[in-house]
Amino acid sequence: MSITQIHTPQTITDTLVVPIAADADDTRRAAHRLDLAGPAIAAARALGLSDRITILPGGFTWHPDGGHASVHARVEVRVEPGAEDGSLLSISTHFTPSDVALRARLLDAWPVVKPLADALVRRAARSVKAYAEEDRFEAGNEIASTAMAA
Numbered sequence: 412m413s414i415t416q417i418h419t420p421q422t423i424t425d426t427l428v429v430p431i432a433a434d435a436d437d438t439r440r441a442a443h444r445l446d447l448a449g450p451a452i453a454a455a456r457a458l459g460l461s462d463r464i465t466i467l468p469g470g471f472t473w474h475p476d477g478g479h480a481s482v483h484a485r486v487e488v489r490v491e492p493g494a495e496d497g498s499l500l501s502i503s504t505h506f507t508p509s510d511v512a513l514r515a516r517l518l519d520a521w522p523v524v525k526p527l528a529d530a531l532v533r534r535a536a537r538s539v540k541a542y543a544e545e546d547r548f549e550a551g552n553e554i555a556s557t558a559m560a561a
Contacts, residue, residue: 433543
């Protein structure tokens with residue numbers, strides 16, 4: 412289930428919630444061990460945006476015109492106990508433009524930005540789900556540092 416919220420005045424938030432058939436500790440371990448931002452950073456570089464993004468813990472800042480105006484993109488990952496032995500993985504993306512004009516541009520571009528962000532979030536959720544449910548944390552079966560599409 413994906414929910415998009417537009418907060419006044421600027422932040423646009425989208426959340427995906429996925430049930431995981433693993434306990435909350437295994438799901439948290441998968442989420443922390445995988446590089447969930449790696450594919451998003453690779454996509455930005457593939458689009459030629461390397462000189463316009465600054466990587467930050469939990470996200471990045473994008474300067475669309477190379478100047479001071481920016482969009483701060485932040486990802487929040489939460490894991491909560493679910494039904495029985497399962498858990499719920501929530502991945503929220505927050506896009507915060509630095510000014511009203513850039514917010515208008517972001518909303519104009521939302522038909523392109525949202526599907527890309529959704530695809531990257533779904534990919535991250537599939538990776539966490541696969542690794543948590545398959546118990547890939549046993550000795551000798553460590554996971555790669557970058558999340559792969561599940």
